[in-house]
Amino acid sequence: MRRIGSAALVVAAPVVVAALLAGMLAAAILAVVGADPLATLRDALVYGARPATLIAVVNKAIPYYLAGIAAAIGFHLRLFNIGIDGQYRLAAFAAAVVGASVALPAPLQLALVIAVALVVGWGWAAIAGLLYVRRGVNVVISTIMLNAVATGLIAYLLAPERLGGLEPGSNNVTTAPIPQSGWIPTIATPAGGLNGLLVLAALIGIAYWLVLNRTTLGFEVRAMGLSERAATVAGIRAPRLALLTMAASGAIAGLVGLPQLLGASHRFGLDFPAGLGFTGLSVAILGRNHPVGVAIGALAWAFLERSAQVLDLAGISREVVTILQAVIVLSILVAYEIVRRVRVRQARRFVARAVEGAPA
Amino acid sequence: MHVRRLRPAPALAILVVLPLLSLLLAACGGPVSSPMATLASAPETASPSVQATVRPVTKVAVAYDISGRGDGGFNDIAYNGVRQAAVELGVEVREVTARLDDTDDDRAERLRLLADAGFEAIIGVGFTYAGPMQTIAAEFPDVRFAIVDDGTVVAPNVQGILFAEQEGSFLVGAAAGLTTSTNVVGFIGAVQLPLLEKFEAGYTAGVRATNPTAEVQVTYLSQPPDYSGFGDPPHGREAALGMYDNGVDVIFAAAGGSGSGVHEAAAQTGNWSIGVDADEYRLAPEAVRGSILTSMLKNANVGTYRFVRSVADGTFRSGNQTFGLANEGVGYATSGGFVDGIRDRLDALAADIVAGRIVVPDAP
Numbered sequence: 001m002r003r004i005g006s007a008a009l010v011v012a013a014p015v016v017v018a019a020l021l022a023g024m025l026a027a028a029i030l031a032v033v034g035a036d037p038l039a040t041l042r043d044a045l046v047y048g049a050r051p052a053t054l055i056a057v058v059n060k061a062i063p064y065y066l067a068g069i070a071a072a073i074g075f076h077l078r079l080f081n082i083g084i085d086g087q088y089r090l091a092a093f094a095a096a097v098v099g100a101s102v103a104l105p106a107p108l109q110l111a112l113v114i115a116v117a118l119v120v121g122w123g124w125a126a127i128a129g130l131l132y133v134r135r136g137v138n139v140v141i142s143t144i145m146l147n148a149v150a151t152g153l154i155a156y157l158l159a160p161e162r163l164g165g166l167e168p169g170s171n172n173v174t175t176a177p178i179p180q181s182g183w184i185p186t187i188a189t190p191a192g193g194l195n196g197l198l199v200l201a202a203l204i205g206i207a208y209w210l211v212l213n214r215t216t217l218g219f220e221v222r223a224m225g226l227s228e229r230a231a232t233v234a235g236i237r238a239p240r241l242a243l244l245t246m247a248a249s250g251a252i253a254g255l256v257g258l259p260q261l262l263g264a265s266h267r268f269g270l271d272f273p274a275g276l277g278f279t280g281l282s283v284a285i286l287g288r289n290h291p292v293g294v295a296i297g298a299l300a301w302a303f304l305e306r307s308a309q310v311l312d313l314a315g316i317s318r319e320v321v322t323i324l325q326a327v328i329v330l331s332i333l334v335a336y337e338i339v340r341r342v343r344v345r346q347a348r349r350f351v352a353r354a355v356e357g358a359p360a
Numbered sequence: 361m362h363v364r365r366l367r368p369a370p371a372l373a374i375l376v377v378l379p380l381l382s383l384l385l386a387a388c389g390g391p392v393s394s395p396m397a398t399l400a401s402a403p404e405t406a407s408p409s410v411q412a413t414v415r416p417v418t419k420v421a422v423a424y425d426i427s428g429r430g431d432g433g434f435n436d437i438a439y440n441g442v443r444q445a446a447v448e449l450g451v452e453v454r455e456v457t458a459r460l461d462d463t464d465d466d467r468a469e470r471l472r473l474l475a476d477a478g479f480e481a482i483i484g485v486g487f488t489y490a491g492p493m494q495t496i497a498a499e500f501p502d503v504r505f506a507i508v509d510d511g512t513v514v515a516p517n518v519q520g521i522l523f524a525e526q527e528g529s530f531l532v533g534a535a536a537g538l539t540t541s542t543n544v545v546g547f548i549g550a551v552q553l554p555l556l557e558k559f560e561a562g563y564t565a566g567v568r569a570t571n572p573t574a575e576v577q578v579t580y581l582s583q584p585p586d587y588s589g590f591g592d593p594p595h596g597r598e599a600a601l602g603m604y605d606n607g608v609d610v611i612f613a614a615a616g617g618s619g620s621g622v623h624e625a626a627a628q629t630g631n632w633s634i635g636v637d638a639d640e641y642r643l644a645p646e647a648v649r650g651s652i653l654t655s656m657l658k659n660a661n662v663g664t665y666r667f668v669r670s671v672a673d674g675t676f677r678s679g680n681q682t683f684g685l686a687n688e689g690v691g692y693a694t695s696g697g698f699v700d701g702i703r704d705r706l707d708a709l710a711a712d713i714v715a716g717r718i719v720v721p722d723a724p
Contacts, residue, residue, distance in 0.1 A: 056465060089585070155552060155583030160723075169511025169520070169680065171487040171555040260463050270553065271488040274585035275461040305459070309466070312456045313473050318428065 013342070018335035022328045029327065033320050040314055048307035051191030057302045059195045062259045063088075063273075064298035066201055067280020069208050070253035072289040074139075076212075076225045077245050083128055083143025084253040085277030086150030091120040092257025093154050096268035097163055099178035099261075109182040114200070114258065121254020122247050124150065129246030133239040139246065147277075158268070174269030184262040195263040197255075204252060205291040221245060253277065286329060304328065417672040420446055421454045421479040422664075423470055425486035427590050428457040433616045433637040434660055438485050438508055441661030445668035454479065458488065460585070468492035475500040481671040483508065483664055487555070493518060504676050506667040508660060509555060511680040520680035521663035525555070526562030526720040527713050528656040528690030529612070531706050532634045533566020535654050535692065536610040537574050538702045539632060544575045546603040546611040548596060548622055550589035552580040554723070559614040559636070559656070561724045569709065569718070577603055578724075581618055589618060596621030604629045610653060612636070620644070626651040632698075641695035655693040662689055686714045 027037035047053060067084050074081040081087075095117040104112060128146055131137035158164040164173040186193030212218035223231040224241055232238055256276050261268065283301055287293030308321040422429075422442055429435045439455070446453045456470055467484075471492055474482050480503060484493050487510040497505050497515040504517050511520040536545045547563050549556040564576050579599055581589030589595065596618030600611055604625060612634040613622035619635060626633035627648040635641065635655030644652055663683050670676040683689020692699070692706060699706065712718040 056469065059465065060463070151583055151586050160554070166554055167512055169522070170490065171509055171553065172490065173554055264464055265491075270584045271464070271491075272585065273461045273463050279461065306466075306469070309456075309470055309473055312470075313454065313477060315454065318457045318459070 014332075014335050014339045017338055018332045021331035021335055025327045025331060026324050029320065029324060030316070033316065035314065035316050040311060040316065043314060044307035044310050047310040048303055053306055055189060055192040055194060057299060057306050058198065059259070059263075060302035060306060061295075061298040062195055062198055062201050063256045063276050064279050064283050064301055065295055066204065066252060066256045066259075067276050068283035068287060068294040068298050069204055069280075069291070070249045070256065070277075071280045071284035072287070072294055073208070073245055073249040073252065075284055075289050076221050077242055078225065079132075079242065079246060079249070080140045080281070081125065081128075081143055081246065081249045081253070082140050082281070083125060083146045083150075083250070083277070084256065084280050085275060086143070086147035087121040087124045087250045087253035088256035088277060089154060089272065089274065090124055090150040091117040091254035092261050092272065093158065093175070093268045094120040095258065096175045096178065096261055097157075099182045100176035100267065103179045103181060106181040109179070110184065110262070113178065113182050113262065114255070117254040117258055118251045119254070122251035125250020125253065126243070126247040129243040129250075132246065133243050158270075164269075172269050172271055174267045177267045178262070182262065183266060184259075186263065195259045197259045197263060200255065200258075204255070205295060208252075209291045217244070253280075256280070282329065286332070301329075417449060417451055417480045417668070419452045419454065419477075419479045420481045420483075420668055421456065421474040422483045422485065423467075423474065423489060424455065424457045425488050426458050426460055426462075426587060427616070429455060433590075433619075434658065435485060437637055437658070438483070438660040438664050441664035441666075442483065442668055444661065445665045445672070449668070449672050451672075462488075464491045464495075468495050471496040471505075472499065475503045480504065481506075481668055483667065485509070487512075504667075504671045506664070508663065511682075516678050519667055519676070519678055521660075521667065522680055522682045523658055523660070523663070523689050524682060524684030524720075524722075525558045525656075525658060525690060526565070526722045527685045527710075528658060528692060529559045529562030529614070530566035530569070530713065530718075530720045531685075531692045531710055532612055532654055532656045533563035533568075534570045534706055534709050535566075535699050535702060536563070536612060536632075536634065537567040537569070537571030538705060539653060539699075540571065540574060540610050542607050542609045543571070543573060544577065544607045544609065546577045546600075546608040547579070548599050548603070548611055548613050548615050548618075549578070549580040550615040550618055551582050551584055551587055553584060556580070556614055557724050558722045559612070561721045563612050563614075564724065565720055566709075570705070577606065577608055579603070581615060590616035592618045593621030593624070597625045600625035600633070601629065604631050610634065612656070614656070620648075623648045623652055635693070639693040639695050641693060649696060652696060652698075654699050655695075657691040657693055659683065659689055659691070662687075684713075685710050 026041060030037040030040050070084050071081060095113045098116045099113040124146060128139055128142040131142045132139050158173055160166045160173060163175060165176060166173050184196035186196055187198065212221065220236045220241055224236060224238060228238060260273055279301060283297040284294055286297035304325045311321045312318060420442060422439060424435050427435060429439050442453055458467060467489055471482060475496060482503060482505050484507045486508065489507055490510045490512050493505055493507050494513050494515065497518045501517055506519045506521055507513055508521045511522050513520060545567055547560050549560060560578055567574050567576050581592060581595050581599060596613060596615050600622040603611055610632040611622055611626065613619035614636045615622060619640065623633045623644055631651065632653040633651055634653050637658045638655065639657060640655045641649055641652045663681065685691065694703065709718065713720060
């Protein structure tokens with residue numbers, strides 16, 4: 001009986017607590033801004049559950065997932081790679097330029113574009129890694145600065161007189177389009193097309209898990225994350241590991257823009273989505289750096305973003321929608337922490353009783 | 361070594377929470393009178409005929425780019441035209457706004473939701489809606505669309521609303537050229553976009569036309585995708601103070617909300633500034649009004665007003681409508697009376713542009 005009770009607590013409690021917290025806070029916020037909380041939340045959920053929306057949610061989650069994995073890699077060594085944003089934008093820009101300037105058969109063209117994105121993201125993050133390892137520059141600071149440098153570099157190169165182009169009547173500067181051999185095919189479903197890079201994202205997730213749990217390198221990373229001193233004493237070289245981790249994070253970050261580039265826009269322009277890197281940080285935290293957790297976090301985030309469109313339509317201002325999203329995410333984290341503490345207390349009581357019961 | 365297990369539990373909770381919430385709400389919610397009701401019952405596909413029949417317009421929507429309404433500038437002006445038409449016609453207006461990490465698909469969905477919910481006239485503000493509007497216009501042939509600041513969408517139910525910003529900028533450039541006493545004038549753009557480079561090109565040409573020896577200093581507050589330059593008055597102020605220190609005595613602030621910082625700097629140093637989009641003399645605090653020489657007017661309201669009226673009375677025409685000096689789409693402001701002495705010169709230049717005797721460049 002006790003075992004069943006505690007199992008139910010483990011599985012159901014965080015869910016129930018999070019549901020109550022999120023529901024009450026969201027309803028309170030909606031009531032404060034003068035909307036009908038129940039009707040509004042229901043609209044968002046009904047809309048979010050439509051098949052076409054779900055397909056869109058999965059497509060939206062792919063870049064979030066890649067950014068989340070990139071962030072999670074750094075988190076293992078407490079390296080906050082704030083630079084994912086700059087890394088993916090620069091990587092996507094370079095991939096767009098290279099992809100548009102050559103025309104190879106389909107598999108080679110795709111492989112080339114993806115490789116360029118990987119290498120550019122890797123290299124850009126490695127700068128921050130080197131600065132950290134050789135000069136002790138805080139990664140947060142250096143990656144924020146490198147974001148600004150990437151923004152400036154792209155703005156300089158993406159000009160009509162350099163690598164960009166301006167169609168007549170348009171105000172959008174873009175690179176030349178990538179030829180069709182460099183487009184990623186969509187996976188057809190009855191409700192709409194899934195972005196083909198879903199497969200790549202899944203492979204990245206599996207590779208991330210394998211490297212972390214089945215290789216010496218992964219073991220070193222986990223050991224270092226648990227206790228830097230112990231790991232160093234055990235002979236693990238911290239600087240080398242930090243550099244490797246940072247570069248790997250950047251390489252994955254380089255892929256973040258590809259679903260949009262290869263699956264939708266086929267060119268890099270002023271309207272290329274920005275800010276995905278910061279979502280990645282939140283998604284990694286939500287998913288506790290676990291490949292499946294990050295996937296669920298990415299899907300949940302995409303779901304919230306997409307259903308927010310209905311709230312906007314219902315006349316609830318965008319700022320309120322952003323607050324709602326943050327509140328829902330926070331309440332999930334809080335609920336998880338509450339349940340964890342309850343479980344710790346239970347375990348202590350159990351141990352205490354066992355100790356009391358044991359012969360002295 | 362004991363390694364802490366990684367838990368996906370909190371994220372898992374989200375996926376369970378959301379459906380649970382929906383059940384909860386479905387159980388206790390009353391009858392719904394919200395967009396979803398219309399959304400659910402809307403026909404999947406609209407009839408394919410595109411005829412010039414007059415259909416009563418009941419709902420009009422405006423979709424903004426990321427800066428949204430309340431920018432004290434362009435988006436607000438575009439909205440004013442819609443509101444004016446809506447008040448006259450007695451119709452509802454709904455506004456939605458984009459997010460920074462929006463993809464084309466997100467923007468398309470925003471337009472699709474509006475069309476699905478029964479909005480008959482939908483306006484997208486900004487070039488980022490071009491691709492999405494091309495897609496959605498084909499899905500909803502009975503809905504009339506307009507896109508502001510883009511002329512690339514080609515569909516029988518889409519109108520491009522374009523402005524000859526370079527023409528209005530030419531006139532305020534001419535005013536700057538005639539007013540400067542240091543022979544150095546400045547241009548501060550919000551974000552270095554082709555759209556704002558049209559302002560720069562027109563301004564520079566205007567300065568040259570009235571004062572060929574004057575120097576024009578140019579700076580932009582940010583580079584895309586950093587759009588902070590549109591809403592960063594302190595940054596505008598610093599940039600302007602730098603220019604005034606450099607001997608500049610007139611600055612054209614084509615900088616959206618950051619312009620208020622430029623006007624402050626002008627008032628503080630006793631120099632001139634020039635506003636943009638709206639007649640900023642009327643919007644500015646009393647203390648800085650005295651230094652706003654004039655403003656380049658971009659009457660987005662004219663374009664959006666005419667679009668809504670045309671849909672309502674059946675005179676909608678697809679294709680691009682360009683609003684310049686000739687049809688009151690752009691101009692210069694005279695509030696404050698600081699340009700009264702040179703109005704004859706400016707109006708003569710305006711007449712030359714309208715007559716085609718002066719062709720203003722639209723790129724620097």
